[in-house]
Amino acid sequence: MSEKLSEGIGPYFGAYGGRFVPEPLIRALDELEATYLAARKDPKFQSELANLHKQYTGRPSIITEASRFAAAVGDLRVFLKREDLNHTGSHKINNVMGQALLTKIMGKTRIIAETGAGQHGVASATAAAYFGLECVVYMGEVDTQRQALNVARMKLLGAEVVPVTTGSRTLKDAINEAMRDWVANVDTTHYLLGTVAGPHPFPTMVRDFHGIIGNEARAQMLELTGSLPAAVAACVGGGSNAIGIFHGFIDDPTVQLWGFEAAGDGIDTLMHAATLSKGTPGVLHGAKTYVLQDEDGQTLESHSISAGLDYPGVGPEHAFLKDLGRANYLGIKDSEAMEAMRLLSRTEGIIPAIETAHALAGISHLSSVLPKGSSVVVNLSGRGDKDMETAGRYFGLL
Amino acid sequence: MISVESLLRERKSKGLGNLIGYFPAGYPTVEDSANALIAMAQDGCSVLEIGIPYSDPVMDGPVIQKATEQALSNGFKLKNVFEIVRSIRSQSTVPMLVMSYWNPIVSYGLERFAQDLKEAGAQGIITPDLIPDEAAEWIEISQNLGLERVFLAAPSSSEERVNLAAESSRGFVYAVSTMGITGERAQLDALARSVVDRIRMFSNRPACVGVGVSTLEQVREVNSYADGAIVGTAFIKAYEQGGLEGLRAKVNELARGLD
Numbered sequence: 065m066s067e068k069l070s071e072g073i074g075p076y077f078g079a080y081g082g083r084f085v086p087e088p089l090i091r092a093l094d095e096l097e098a099t100y101l102a103a104r105k106d107p108k109f110q111s112e113l114a115n116l117h118k119q120y121t122g123r124p125s126i127i128t129e130a131s132r133f134a135a136a137v138g139d140l141r142v143f144l145k146r147e148d149l150n151h152t153g154s155h156k157i158n159n160v161m162g163q164a165l166l167t168k169i170m171g172k173t174r175i176i177a178e179t180g181a182g183q184h185g186v187a188s189a190t191a192a193a194y195f196g197l198e199c200v201v202y203m204g205e206v207d208t209q210r211q212a213l214n215v216a217r218m219k220l221l222g223a224e225v226v227p228v229t230t231g232s233r234t235l236k237d238a239i240n241e242a243m244r245d246w247v248a249n250v251d252t253t254h255y256l257l258g259t260v261a262g263p264h265p266f267p268t269m270v271r272d273f274h275g276i277i278g279n280e281a282r283a284q285m286l287e288l289t290g291s292l293p294a295a296v297a298a299c300v301g302g303g304s305n306a307i308g309i310f311h312g313f314i315d316d317p318t319v320q321l322w323g324f325e326a327a328g329d330g331i332d333t334l335m336h337a338a339t340l341s342k343g344t345p346g347v348l349h350g351a352k353t354y355v356l357q358d359e360d361g362q363t364l365e366s367h368s369i370s371a372g373l374d375y376p377g378v379g380p381e382h383a384f385l386k387d388l389g390r391a392n393y394l395g396i397k398d399s400e401a402m403e404a405m406r407l408l409s410r411t412e413g414i415i416p417a418i419e420t421a422h423a424l425a426g427i428s429h430l431s432s433v434l435p436k437g438s439s440v441v442v443n444l445s446g447r448g449d450k451d452m453e454t455a456g457r458y459f460g461l462l
Numbered sequence: 463m464i465s466v467e468s469l470l471r472e473r474k475s476k477g478l479g480n481l482i483g484y485f486p487a488g489y490p491t492v493e494d495s496a497n498a499l500i501a502m503a504q505d506g507c508s509v510l511e512i513g514i515p516y517s518d519p520v521m522d523g524p525v526i527q528k529a530t531e532q533a534l535s536n537g538f539k540l541k542n543v544f545e546i547v548r549s550i551r552s553q554s555t556v557p558m559l560v561m562s563y564w565n566p567i568v569s570y571g572l573e574r575f576a577q578d579l580k581e582a583g584a585q586g587i588i589t590p591d592l593i594p595d596e597a598a599e600w601i602e603i604s605q606n607l608g609l610e611r612v613f614l615a616a617p618s619s620s621e622e623r624v625n626l627a628a629e630s631s632r633g634f635v636y637a638v639s640t641m642g643i644t645g646e647r648a649q650l651d652a653l654a655r656s657v658v659d660r661i662r663m664f665s666n667r668p669a670c671v672g673v674g675v676s677t678l679e680q681v682r683e684v685n686s687y688a689d690g691a692i693v694g695t696a697f698i699k700a701y702e703q704g705g706l707e708g709l710r711a712k713v714n715e716l717a718r719g720l721d
């Protein structure tokens with residue numbers, strides 16, 4: 065274990081992480097790990113990725129101070145790290161461009177991906193088009209319906225979208241299906257996993273590719289306000305946008321780290337996806353981590369209005385940070401998130417993704433724990449266009 | 463009770479092959495699955511592999527997925543597996559292994575699970591998503607209790623990893639015949655033979671071939687170079703189509719490949 069939290073590179077984060085996958089996948093994971101660890105310190109790879117981000121992704125993403133929103137929720141200064149302005153509309157592209165470059169290096173010609181909200185699927189389909197790779201996206205049937213617009217986007221981009229009809233027909237089942245495809249096609253195919261879950265090296269690698277969010281935000285905050293923020297906040301599904309922004313501040317002990325997960329109808333009901341608040345340690349999708357499970361270790365179905373947070377597991381590094389007390393995690397109900405979505409839209413002219421709205425709703429909780437006037441940076445992980453149908457129905461606008 | 467490894471060796475030394483029959487616990491009900499497994503032992507399976515239904519079975523193809531999903535929706539609970547083992551043991555001396563994804567065992571408590579399993583009369587556990595690298599605790603516990611443990615070796619495994627699987631396993635090494643999930647394959651990959659060859663390079667641990675084995679010819683072929691053939695999907699299909707009688711007929715048919 066390295067001394068600095070920022071330097072942990074797995075396979076374990078405390079008691080969490082590892083590789084709990086069938087043996088046929090180990091060679092691919094070893095190959096990926098070796099390729100990634102070499103790329104990690106290869107200046108050529110790093111500059112190629114930086115160039116792509118500059119010329120294609122649209123980085124660095126800006127920071128916007130949300131004064132009217134802040135005034136409406138409490139006595140804080142709120143800064144939005146605008147990942148919604150990235151190409152394809154969310155943070156997901158940061159990881160996808162990194163892994164797509166690695167796919168090229170490994171000489172593979174096909175990528176597969178799972179997607180919940182469709183944002184990771186869209187980003188993967190986009191990278192596949194850009195790099196000339198074949199792309200298959202697995203998506204729970206339930207999600208193909210609530211995120212129909214993103215299905216159309218993926219298809220327009222030339223990807224094949226496979227609706228998954230097993231289990232709960234959401235993100236967790238899409239991951240199972242992608243793993244099955246990967247086992248069978250591992251020679252030609254890279255599994256472009258979209259969050260910081262899964263077997264090593266995914267949690268480390270995906271985190272690093274999103275580390276750019278926190279690194280930029282830290283420098284931008286120092287420049288804008290002359291000091292570090294009191295807290296950094298993000299929504300947590302698998303945990304990629306959260307860990308990405310957290311890592312820029314993880315060795316700054318004065319900066320609180322807050323992750324907001326989906327509490328659905330409430331964490332005291334059965335209808336939620338609050339894995340860190342209500343789950344227990346177990347193994348899911350190749351890693352030891354917190355899991356929503358029954359007394360027999362069967363994974364429970366999660367529930368959230370937001371497809372991207374509707375996942376009964378979470379990245380192992382978050383499990384570690386929770387146990388360590390370095391980060392705090394709190395559940396946000398569907399109704400609170402939807403209210404925050406509307407509030408940001410009306411006070412700032414920014415329509416956030418419903419996933420992101422969970423982090424925004426979390427700000428009113430922070431106003432009761434932070435000193436008046438403190439600065440908070442929120443990872444605005446994605447834009448809400450994909451959610452217009454859900455929001456339109458929720459607010460009775462259609 | 464005879465261990466899986468001794469039985470495999472004993473039959474091989476007499477020039478007999480081995481058929482390792484997989485069937486899911488609790489499919490379609492707890493009692494039915496016990497009866498199915500008993501019939502499989504009676505009609506020619508030399509070893510039983512009792513599958514524990516799990517919500518996220520990434521190694522399994524559609525037939526096993528559907529069967530285990532049905533077991534769960536019919537109310538299968540993990541503790542039922544001990545009942546099933548006891549019920550089989552009351553009628554048969556057949557060696558039994560439980561096949562389980564890792565999380566159900568972790569959630570039950572590894573040590574307690576191992577003890578209860580042994581007490582019920584099973585010989586060990588096959589762990590499809592536990593690699594030896596992550597298995598220190600299980601290796602120690604199984605060693606202490608005298609339970610057998612089966613790890614996988616795959617066509618993609620390096621020589622080093624094949625060696626690790628062989629060294630870590632007791633009972634046999636599960637040679638995955640093909641890169642893919644469980645199900646039937648028209649043709650068994652030449653890969654199957656190469657995995658077994660590599661196991662033989664490092665170890666005299668028995669090697670059994672599974673994933674995709676479903677016909678009499680394949681059972682015969684596999685037994686010509688390996689210590690046993692593992693069959694699951696074909697038995698479930700036979701049961702779906704013809705009930706217990708259909709299952710018996712399929713076991714009898716495949717067991718003809720063991721002479």
Ligand SMILES: Cc1ncc(COP(=O)(O)O)c(C=O)c1O
Binds near residue numbers: 182260303420
């Ligand atoms: C905009 C947006 N934010 C957040 C998430 C949640 O993922 P993660 O927790 O990995 O950031 C998603 C997932 O689809 C998303 O689309």
